[in-house]
Amino acid sequence: MxxxxxxxxxxxxxxxxxxxxxxxxxxxxxxxxxxxxxxxxxxxxxxxxxxxxxxxxxxxxxxxxxxxxxxxxxxxxxxxxxxxxxxxxxxxxxxxxxxxxxxxxxxxxxxxxxxxxxxxxxxxFPMKTLCREDCKGLCLKCGKNLNEGECGCDRASLDPRMSAIRDIFNNFKEV
Incomplete structure (x- = not known):
C-alpha cells in the first residue's frame, strides 16, 4: 500500500x-x-x-x-x-x-x-527458531523426527581420521 x-x-x-x-x-x-x-x-x-x-x-x-x-x-x-x-x-x-x-x-x-x-x-527475523528448547531434530540417516520417538538407526558418528584404528579393532573382535 x-x-x-x-x-x-x-x-x-x-x-x-x-x-x-x-x-x-x-x-x-x-x-x-x-x-x-x-x-x-x-x-x-x-x-x-x-x-x-x-x-x-x-x-x-x-x-x-x-x-x-x-x-x-x-x-x-x-x-x-x-x-x-x-x-x-x-x-x-x-x-x-x-x-x-x-x-x-x-x-x-x-x-x-x-x-x-x-x-x-x-x-x-529470528536467526534460529526451535519448536521447543529440547528439540532432538531429525535422524541424519532416515529423516525421522526424533521428537516423536527413536528410529533405531545407528547414529554414532566417528571421526574419519580414526578409521584405521577402528578397522584394526573390527578385525580382532573374535580374539
Whole structure:
C-alpha cells in the first residue's frame, strides 16, 4: 500500500497517523517463503520534525509460520515490535542517484508500507527458531523426527581420521 506523505514533508511539525493493512501474503528471505498466519494493521505515525525531516514511528504485530531449525516442524512465531526511523528528504533528494537501501521504501513523497514493514521484519527475523528448547531434530540417516520417538538407526558418528584404528579393532573382535 502506498501512502502519500507530501503534505507532511512540506509542513513543518505536522503529525498524521495511519493504520494501513499489510498487503504482502508471504515474507521471502534467501529464497524461502514464510506464510503470515496473522497480520494486524500497522500503527504508523508520520511526524515532521522540521526542515523536511520526517520521523516514522509506530507498531507492527504479525505472526509468521517459520519451520523449526532442527526438525522442520511448523512454529507460529509472533513478531511484535515498535519502530522509529527518521528520513531526511533534503538529503534524500541530494543523494537520489544513490539507491539507498535504508530508504528503499520511499518513492518521491510516497511511502510503500509493505517495503517498510518488510525491512523492519527483516531486521528482527529470528536467526534460529526451535519448536521447543529440547528439540532432538531429525535422524541424519532416515529423516525421522526424533521428537516423536527413536528410529533405531545407528547414529554414532566417528571421526574419519580414526578409521584405521577402528578397522584394526573390527578385525580382532573374535580374539
Amino acid at each position: 502506498q501512502i502519500n506523505i507530501s503534505e507532511i514533508i512540506s509542513t513543518d511539525y505536522k503529525v498524521q497517523t495511519f493504520n494501513p493493512e499489510i498487503e504482502m501474503e508471504v515474507f521471502c528471505l534467501d529464497g524461502e517463503r514464510y506464510n503470515f498466519i496473522r497480520k494486524s494493521p500497522v500503527e504508523l505515525k508520520a511526524q515532521n520534525e522540521g526542515h523536511s525531516v520526517v520521523n516514522l514511528s509506530g507498531h507492527v504485530d504479525v505472526t509468521i509460520d517459520i519451520p523449526c531449525s532442527r526438525c522442520l516442524t511448523s512454529v507460529p512465531t509472533r513478531l511484535a515490535f515498535d519502530f522509529s526511523q527518521k528520513v531526511d528528504f533534503e538529503k534524500l533528494k541530494a543523494e537520489q542517484l544513490d539507491d539507498l537501501d535504508e530508504t528503499s521504501f520511499m518513492e518521491e513523497s510516497s511511502l510503500d508500507v509493505d517495503r517498510f514493514v518488510y525491512n523492519e521484519i527483516l531486521m528482527r
